Amino acid sequence: MARFQVRLAKQPGVDRAVVLxxxxxxxxxxxxxxxxxxxxxxxxxxxxxxxxxxxxxxxRAARAKRRNAVVDAVGTVLAKAGDFAGM
Structure with a gap:
């Protein structure tokens, strides 16, 4: 059950009410x-x-997917900038 709950909580647009x-x-x-x-x-x-x-x-799921894509893209840019700065 715990695995199901964690995996469900990671799905786009899922909030506490959906998990419950x-x-x-x-x-x-x-x-x-x-x-x-x-x-x-x-x-x-x-x-x-x-x-x-x-x-x-x-x-709601579509909005969450778009938001997650933006966050991932920003994270990638920041990681690359950190790699560049560390050269």
Whole structure:
């Protein structure tokens, strides 16, 4: 369950409410059926991606992806500048 939560939290646009909703869905299902989470939902990484796609509005996920791309680009530029300065 911890792996699922961490992977889910890393998905674009996922906030605390989404993580809590997804965890509640998994725990409720497993409590009602007696199934193990991996048996019921498969690989935690793959299910985290599926849950995010289902629970996060597409526009919010798209905004988060764009923001993450900008942050990554700035980080790359700063790293290269640091490498250049260190020469």
């Amino acid at each position: 909703q997804a965890v509640e869905e998994v725990t409720t299902h497993c409590a009602e059926t007696g199934e193990h989470p991996r048996t019921a939902f498969g690989d935690p990484d793959a299910y985290a991606e599926q849950a995010a796609a289902r629970l996060v509005p597409k526009d």
